[in-house]
Amino acid sequence: MFSYDANETPIVRPWLVDPKTDARVIRLMVYVWLMMEMDAVDYLATVFFDTPQAPFDLHHDMARHLWDESRHSQFGFRQLPKLGVDLMSVEHSLDLYNILVQMPPHERYAMMTMEFEAGSFPAKAHVMDRVRELNDFEADTLLAFDRNDEQNHVRYGHRWLPEIMAICGETRPVDEFVQATKEKFKAVAAIHGNRTPHSLPPERRLTGEKILRLAGVA
Numbered sequence: 001m002f003s004y005d006a007n008e009t010p011i012v013r014p015w016l017v018d019p020k021t022d023a024r025v026i027r028l029m030v031y032v033w034l035m036m037e038m039d040a041v042d043y044l045a046t047v048f049f050d051t052p053q054a055p056f057d058l059h060h061d062m063a064r065h066l067w068d069e070s071r072h073s074q075f076g077f078r079q080l081p082k083l084g085v086d087l088m089s090v091e092h093s094l095d096l097y098n099i100l101v102q103m104p105p106h107e108r109y110a111m112m113t114m115e116f117e118a119g120s121f122p123a124k125a126h127v128m129d130r131v132r133e134l135n136d137f138e139a140d141t142l143l144a145f146d147r148n149d150e151q152n153h154v155r156y157g158h159r160w161l162p163e164i165m166a167i168c169g170e171t172r173p174v175d176e177f178v179q180a181t182k183e184k185f186k187a188v189a190a191i192h193g194n195r196t197p198h199s200l201p202p203e204r205r206l207t208g209e210k211i212l213r214l215a216g217v218a
């Protein structure tokens with residue numbers, strides 16, 4: 001999802017953190033980022049399905065988590081066309097899903113809450129600061145909702161990861177398990193990652209270079 005090649009994918013990591021990047025480019029990229037959170041709905045749904053014995057309260061919070069992610073995806077889906085993006089040009093990567101479903105549900109949930117979500121705050125704080133330059137009340141509000149939701153998701157992770165671990169027969173201490181799972185993810189990604197990197201040819205897909213043009217800065 002994040003690349004270093006502006007001719008490959010829409011979210012170009014170095015541009016996202018470069019203070020010289022135009023804020024309109026950052027706004028387009030974060031809306032793509034949000035729209036692509038549809039993959040979080042996909043892989044979190046598998047955790048739901050794979051833990052039928054979980055207590056109701058766990059599934060209740062997980063249902064809220066699912067709804068939040070679908071809403072985050074809608075933020076991008078709704079805003080991108082207003083900024084000139086043809087939604088048919090935005091790829092939905094299946095790559096992360098493909099990797100995570102090779103791992104058992106407690107490992108999937110640990111990666112999601114303790115790695116991807118817990119690790120997203122510095123980048124999103126930077127993005128929020130930059131987008132604020134645009135005086136775009138709607139963008140600021142959507143990003144604030146997103147950050148609040150993500151903080152809740154990490155809270156859910158702290159609350160429910162030990163329970164999901166117990167359901168799956170995992171007995172290591174949580175910290176040790178999370179650390180080991182991050183290492184395992186790298187190994188699984190090396191085997192199962194990059195199998196479905198793109199669904200559209202380069203000329204039809206939204207890329208960083210095309211975002212520069214849409215933002216009017218190219």
Ligand SMILES: [Fe+2]
Pocket residue numbers: 037040068069072146150
């Ligand atoms: Fe999200």
Ligand SMILES: [Fe+2]
Pocket residue numbers: 040069117149150153
């Ligand atoms: Fe989330």
